[in-house]
Amino acid sequence: MTLITLRNLGVTLRAPLFSRLNLTINPGDRIGLVAANGRGKSTLLRCMAATMEASEGEIIRSRGLTVGHVEQNVPMALLDMPLHAAVLDLLSGEERANERWRVDVVLDSLGVPDALRDKPLKHLSGGWQRLAMIARVLMMDADVLLLDEPTNHLDLARIGQLENWINALPREIPVVISSHDRAFLDATTNRTLFLRPEQSQAYSLPYTRARAALREADASDERRYQNDLKTAQKLRQQAAKLNNIGINSGSDLLLSKTRQLKARAEKLEDTAQPAHLERSAGTIRLANRGTHAKVLVTLDDAAVETPNGKLLFKTGKQFICKQDRIVLLGANGAGKTRLVTLVRAAIENPGAVHAGIKATQSLVLGYGDQALADLRDNDTPMRTVAARFAVGDQRARTLLAGAGLSVEMQARPIGQLSGGQKARLGMLLLRLAEPNFYLLDEPTNHLDIEGQEALEEELIGRQASCLLVSHDRSFVRAVGNRFWLIERKRLVEVDGPEAFFAAAGA
Numbered sequence: 001m002t003l004i005t006l007r008n009l010g011v012t013l014r015a016p017l018f019s020r021l022n023l024t025i026n027p028g029d030r031i032g033l034v035a036a037n038g039r040g041k042s043t044l045l046r047c048m049a050a051t052m053e054a055s056e057g058e059i060i061r062s063r064g065l066t067v068g069h070v071e072q073n074v075p076m077a078l079l080d081m082p083l084h085a086a087v088l089d090l091l092s093g094e095e096r097a098n099e100r101w102r103v104d105v106v107l108d109s110l111g112v113p114d115a116l117r118d119k120p121l122k123h124l125s126g127g128w129q130r131l132a133m134i135a136r137v138l139m140m141d142a143d144v145l146l147l148d149e150p151t152n153h154l155d156l157a158r159i160g161q162l163e164n165w166i167n168a169l170p171r172e173i174p175v176v177i178s179s180h181d182r183a184f185l186d187a188t189t190n191r192t193l194f195l196r197p198e199q200s201q202a203y204s205l206p207y208t209r210a211r212a213a214l215r216e217a218d219a220s221d222e223r224r225y226q227n228d229l230k231t232a233q234k235l236r237q238q239a240a241k242l243n244n245i246g247i248n249s250g251s252d253l254l255l256s257k258t259r260q261l262k263a264r265a266e267k268l269e270d271t272a273q274p275a276h277l278e279r280s281a282g283t284i285r286l287a288n289r290g291t292h293a294k295v296l297v298t299l300d301d302a303a304v305e306t307p308n309g310k311l312l313f314k315t316g317k318q319f320i321c322k323q324d325r326i327v328l329l330g331a332n333g334a335g336k337t338r339l340v341t342l343v344r345a346a347i348e349n350p351g352a353v354h355a356g357i358k359a360t361q362s363l364v365l366g367y368g369d370q371a372l373a374d375l376r377d378n379d380t381p382m383r384t385v386a387a388r389f390a391v392g393d394q395r396a397r398t399l400l401a402g403a404g405l406s407v408e409m410q411a412r413p414i415g416q417l418s419g420g421q422k423a424r425l426g427m428l429l430l431r432l433a434e435p436n437f438y439l440l441d442e443p444t445n446h447l448d449i450e451g452q453e454a455l456e457e458e459l460i461g462r463q464a465s466c467l468l469v470s471h472d473r474s475f476v477r478a479v480g481n482r483f484w485l486i487e488r489k490r491l492v493e494v495d496g497p498e499a500f501f502a503a504a505g506a
Contacts, residue, residue, distance in 0.1 A: 002026050003065060003144055003174060004048060009057035011043050016197045018044065021057070023193065023202065025144065029174040030166070032189035032207050037420035037448045040195050041178040042072060045146045048176065068142030070133045072149050074121055083107075083124065084117040087135045106138045111161070126153030134162070145175045151184050152445075155332040156471050160505030163187045180448050182207055183473035225274050235265035283402050284427045284447075284454040286366075288462040289436040293360040296320045296437055296465055297343060299491075302356025304335045304342065312338060313489040315356065320437075325459060326467045327476050329500045330486030336469045339491075340441050343467060347437070366435030370442030372422050374429070377415030381405050381425050384414070389432045403428040419446035427455070438466035444475050473501055 002024045010019035017040030025031065025048075035041050046052035047059060049069035061067075078086045087103045088096055107117060110131050121129050130153050137145060151159050159181070166175055166188045179185055185192070185207035192210035194201045201217065203210035243258040245251070297320040304312045312335035320326060328336045346354040347365045367374070375384065385396040400410045403424045405417075414422060423446035430438070438459070444452045456478045459466060470476050476497050485494045494500070 001062065003062050005060040006048075007058050007060070009044075009047065009054050009059065011040060011047065012055045013043070018195050018197060018200055019056070020198075021195075021200050025174050025176065027172040027174060029176075029191055030189045031174070031176045032185040032192045032210075033176055033178040033195060034185070034192060034207065034211075034449065035195035036450050037418060039197075042148050044195065045069060045071075045148050045176065045178060048144075049146055062143075065144065066140060066142045067144045067146060068137035068140045069146040070130075070137050070148060070150060072152065074129050074133060079122040080120055082118045082120055083112065083128070083132050086121055086132055087139060090136045090139045102139060103135075106135045109138075110135055111158075127155065127158060130154060131158070143173065145169075145173060147175065147177045147179075149179055150177065151179060151181045154471070156473075156501065156504040157331065159184060159471065164505065180444075180452065181472065181474075182449060182452075221273065228271075229269070232265040232269045236262065239265065283404070284424060284451055284458060285431050286427070286438075286455075286458040286462055286464060287431050287434045288464050289364055289434045291322065291360070291362045291436045291465075293362050294322050296322060296324075296360050296363055297346070297467075298358045300356045300358070302342065302354075304338050306335075306338070311489065313486050313491055315339070315491040318484070318491060318493070320465070320467060322465055323463045324465055324467075324482050325479050326482045326484055327480035327497060328467060328469045328484050328486070329494070329497060331504070334486040336486065337441055340439055340467065340469060344439055347439075363437045364433070364435045366430040366433055366438045368426055368430055368438075368440050368443050370445050372426050372446070375414050375422055375426060378413055380411055380413060381417075382410040384425070384429070385432070388429065391432070399428060399432070400425075420448060420451065423447050424451065436465065438464055438468070440466060440468040440470075442470055443468065444470060444472045473497070 004025040006021055006023040009021040009023075011017045012019075021044075033041050033044065043052065046069075047054045049067050050059075050061075051069070078089070081089065084103060084107070087106065088100060091099060091102075112128070112131060112135070116124060116128060121132060124132070130150065134147075134150065150162060154162065163184065166177075169175065175188070177185065177188060189206045190204065192203050192205060192207050194210070194214055201214055203213050205213060239258045239262045299315040299318040299320075301317060302315045304315065306312060328339065330336050342354065342357055343359070344365065344367055346357040347359040347363050350359060350361060381400050382393075382396060385391065385400060386393060389396075391399065397407065397410060401407070405421060405425065409417065409421065414425070417425070423443075443455060447455065452472065452475055456475060458464070459479050468479070480497065483494050483497055483500075485492050485500055
């Protein structure tokens with residue numbers, strides 16, 4: 001029994017996001033929705049949830065269908081509510097009186113501490129806000145679930161918990177998941193829809209296998225297109241030869257044949273369909289200034305502590321060497337960001353005393369944090385680049401355009417940009433700093449899959465030296481060539497990340 005049917009659905013906002021989209025959602029479906037930032041994923045989910053009207057086509061829902069929709073951002077009306085009240089708010093007045101206990105059951109199942117339940121959502125981290133929105137959906141007993149970037153701000157343990165919850169759902173409840181987390185999509189989906197402006201592609205496969213099938217289909221389309229153009233060119237060449245012979249000989253038959261060949265060539269050229277060319281959301285490029293030093297940072301049993309002086313762990317004797325791409329692994333709160341902060345301070349202020357941490361004098365730091373705190377909301381991209389680097393206005397505009405920021409966006413306050421646009425601006429600033437060592441704390445948080453893969457290629461291809469923290473399993477597996485794990489208040493080197501992933505339940 002089909003629960004939702006999309007027929008020739010299309011949405012145009014300035015430019016087409018998608019068009020002529022046909023899709024059926026059936027019991028048992030776990031559909032991954034994939035597209036670059038700003039290409040219509042959230043819009044499509046809103047159309048399915050009936051909170052937005054499509055520009056064309058229709059959506060048919062089975063009678064009495066209840067749709068649970070987790071949006072990316074917390075609705076403004078809920079931000080001032082305590083977490084518990086925001087979940088309880090989903091119930092009707094009579095249900096609130098008689099079934100209040102259900103809220104506690106749901107919050108217990110998601111591991112929400114009692115201490116957080118009475119705090120307003122606006123005072124909680126993005127991860128807890130995300131779990132609150134998921135809890136609201138759990139209260140609905142929905143027939144279909146629509147999840148928009150459900151892993152945003154979640155640590156590995158919570159991502160693993162979410163995967164287990166989705167996979168344990170009753171089979172009759174379909175789930176549509178918009179996500180840039182490749183490992184999460186592989187773990188939770190059995191179908192994949194690649195959303196495109198002209199012709200979206202759907203496969204009955206999880207993400208990685210579907211992506212391989214899509215690439216082969218696109219390559220086949222490109223080969224067919226090039227063959228059609230070559231055939232048309234040969235027809236025109238034959239027509240030109242026959243035309244010359246027909247004119248010289250006065251043969252009406254040859255001239256007629258010439259017209260037929262030209263007509264065939266024109267028809268072939270008109271009907272030839274070029275392969276889909278993904279419109280880039282902006283180029284990500286890095287720089288690697290290089291250094292003659294072999295050992296970049298030395299950790300000599302440095303103590304990593306909380307701001308109030310509580311010991312989190314000690315590093316032991318560790319070295320960060322040239323071309324090391326070290327991934328720092330550990331549970332939330334173990335001290336990963338604290339260590340990154342200490343290493344940053346040692347590099348930026350080599351003359352200061354940093355007990356147990358020593359950086360070589362030739363290091364030029366490229367630092368990026370998950371909150372993009374280096375970007376000021378009231379500044380503009382153009383002013384930011386021009387103020388920090390002597391590149392000139394025209395060069396600055398060109399660089400920003402290459403990073404996916406149009407002339408209009410370049411003059412907007414940074415606070416008005418999307419997370420993906422801010423992330424690409426941050427990557428451009430890193431590149432212009434021309435570092436020879438990168439400290440990256442959750443660098444893929446706001447990047448789509450195209451951006452994640454571009455960052456991977458840059459770090460590996462430029463043989464960059466870096467220490468990074470990430471909950472993105474695909475990114476960690478692709479980039480890391482050394483792995484440090486924080487456990488039992490010690491920093492130890494491990495062979496790879498898989499044991500940590502498994503222990504975290506992800």
